[in-house]
Amino acid sequence: MATPPLHPDLMPSLRQLVRGLEILVWALPFSLLVCMQEIMGPEWESWGALPLLLSMALLWYGTSRMKCFQPQEGVWQSAVRMSEVLAIIMVGLVPFLHWQQTIPDQAAAFYSPEQKHVVYSVIIFCAASVMFLLNLNHLLNRLVAMLPDPILRADTRFFVIVNFVLFLPLMLSMCLSQLSLPLYNWFAQNHPQLAQRIGSVLGLENFLPLVTLWIATLIVATSMAMLWKTKEAILNSVFSLEPPLEEGEEEVVIELEELAENDGTSSKKPKPFFLHICYTAPHYPLHAKPEDIKKYIGKFKMGWDTMRRQRHERMVKMGLIDPKWKLSGRDSRAYDWASANHDHEDLRMAVYAAMIDRMDQNIGRLMAALRKSGEADNTLVLFLSDNGGCAEEPGGRSPKIVPGPKEFYAAVGPSWGWAQNSPFRRYKSWAHEGGIATPCIAWWPGRVPKGAITKEVGHIIDFLPTFLELAGADYPKKHNGHDILPVEGKSLVKVLRGGTRKGHDQIAWEWSGNRALREGRWKVVWDKLDKKWSLFDLEADRTETTDLAATHPARAKRLAGDWSTWAKRTGLNAKP
Numbered sequence: 001m002a003t004p005p006l007h008p009d010l011m012p013s014l015r016q017l018v019r020g021l022e023i024l025v026w027a028l029p030f031s032l033l034v035c036m037q038e039i040m041g042p043e044w045e046s047w048g049a050l051p052l053l054l055s056m057a058l059l060w061y062g063t064s065r066m067k068c069f070q071p072q073e074g075v076w077q078s079a080v081r082m083s084e085v086l087a088i089i090m091v092g093l094v095p096f097l098h099w100q101q102t103i104p105d106q107a108a109a110f111y112s113p114e115q116k117h118v119v120y121s122v123i124i125f126c127a128a129s130v131m132f133l134l135n136l137n138h139l140l141n142r143l144v145a146m147l148p149d150p151i152l153r154a155d156t157r158f159f160v161i162v163n164f165v166l167f168l169p170l171m172l173s174m175c176l177s178q179l180s181l182p183l184y185n186w187f188a189q190n191h192p193q194l195a196q197r198i199g200s201v202l203g204l205e206n207f208l209p210l211v212t213l214w215i216a217t218l219i220v221a222t223s224m225a226m227l228w229k230t231k232e233a234i235l236n237s238v239f240s241l242e243p244p245l246e247e248g249e250e251e252v253v254i255e256l257e258e259l260a261e262n263d264g265t266s267s268k269k270p271k272p273f274f275l276h277i278c279y280t281a282p283h284y285p286l287h288a289k290p291e292d293i294k295k296y297i298g299k300f301k302m303g304w305d306t307m308r309r310q311r312h313e314r315m316v317k318m319g320l321i322d323p324k325w326k327l328s329g330r331d332s333r334a335y336d337w338a339s340a341n342h343d344h345e346d347l348r349m350a351v352y353a354a355m356i357d358r359m360d361q362n363i364g365r366l367m368a369a370l371r372k373s374g375e376a377d378n379t380l381v382l383f384l385s386d387n388g389g390c391a392e393e394p395g396g397r398s399p400k401i402v403p404g405p406k407e408f409y410a411a412v413g414p415s416w417g418w419a420q421n422s423p424f425r426r427y428k429s430w431a432h433e434g435g436i437a438t439p440c441i442a443w444w445p446g447r448v449p450k451g452a453i454t455k456e457v458g459h460i461i462d463f464l465p466t467f468l469e470l471a472g473a474d475y476p477k478k479h480n481g482h483d484i485l486p487v488e489g490k491s492l493v494k495v496l497r498g499g500t501r502k503g504h505d506q507i508a509w510e511w512s513g514n515r516a517l518r519e520g521r522w523k524v525v526w527d528k529l530d531k532k533w534s535l536f537d538l539e540a541d542r543t544e545t546t547d548l549a550a551t552h553p554a555r556a557k558r559l560a561g562d563w564s565t566w567a568k569r570t571g572l573n574a575k576p
Helices: 011-040 050-066 074-102 113-145 150-190 192-202 204-238 250-262 304-318 342-373 413-420 460-471 553-569
Strands: 381-384 440-443 507-511 514-519 522-527 532-537
Touching: 011 050, 011 204, 050 074, 050 113, 074 113, 113 150, 113 204, 150 204, 304 413, 342 381, 342 413, 507 553, 514 553, 522 553, 532 553
Parallel strands: none
Antiparallel strands: 381 440, 507 514, 514 522, 522 532
């Protein structure tokens, strides 16, 4: 299947982005070389400030090309504009870096009024250069977060951390380079013999500039690696002529189909198998096949308020939720449907639904292969989500960002995310039920009761002890001579078979500043927007509509303290 052509609205933007990245890849080391040459040697004196001006202009031009990408995202544009401003400052201060070489070595620069402006300008130039690199690292981190490459994201985060760690000694060495020599010269005038001995031992004239050079080279080298990897990732994922890969379970299906072909006739004993499949859909970016999207166009023009109400009514009718669960109030981040672009919003949810449709199709293929293998009755299948509906909106909600084609990076946003979580409060990243209460479907013919619904509370940490019990295996206490942390989960086997179990005394959560702790029917929640602890009785109020913190202040305070104890025990560095 041929790769569909890039959307005409995105192609010029991506070209400019890649061009900017390529220019920056080569402009960074050139700029470093020129600056160090100006500081440490006279080889380019005949050229004056021209090489410096050229190198700084390249940095500005490369950064400005990146501005053409994601014009609708304010944070991205602000970061790019900051880089442009810093580059312009550097261009304006370039002559001062060259003129600094005219200062006599014996002059105490900071004590010479006619030379102060040169020295101060050099310091500002160095500070602007450091800030430029810091901001460039920030830009690359945001850009990589938009790409579907987890390894690249991890590498980028690592390089950013390394660079930020190196920035402190770089600034320190640059400041010392400007301060030490004038002070040393002043000291040499008053104590020449002692100063000569110290200077010969420390090599002040060469040591600090070399340290600055080495640290700056490391920072530039890591930044270049980030730039190059990012550019290659964009070229490979967007401009590649290779056909797009199917869903991630392709290899799994093939393995199961091969197992089915053997039909148990192999002389080898059958081996147990464990498959863990993480579907990238449904998740932003919203990418789906046109034939799937077509099924859902026009089905979401009722808007998120109506959809949320309809879903609540349907779940009550189906017996999935208790009729006494109230529909929680309107989310603070939900847009007004009357002012929304209805066609665009309908398309966003249509693509999201198409992604779920395609995931269902491929789960069907997987289950068909499992049945064909003859191992279906001997296999436990668990299906679950890792969080509630997603309210994140990278790239914004501009109609210019078209959901569906792989060239665009779109998401459903907080309004649809809130509606998807009906009847709960909030959504992904929050510790309210809308963020952490997710479906878990168990399938095991003859062992898991068909059509049964349990009210038992479980957690993802319960999966490991469940699998250990079913496999008849023990959890080791040591590995390679090292103690292993004990299992905190509790087996779900009794629950899967339709029974009950003694659950957790307490379960705690934290993500992105939001936090919660549950003890029996009681749950305390910290909302990073409200910035306070709330208390809910989940047996009477599963949808968290009534805050009881003021009614039961002692209980709320104790449970909040228990959360802090849990955070400390687990090494969670959570700010109040």
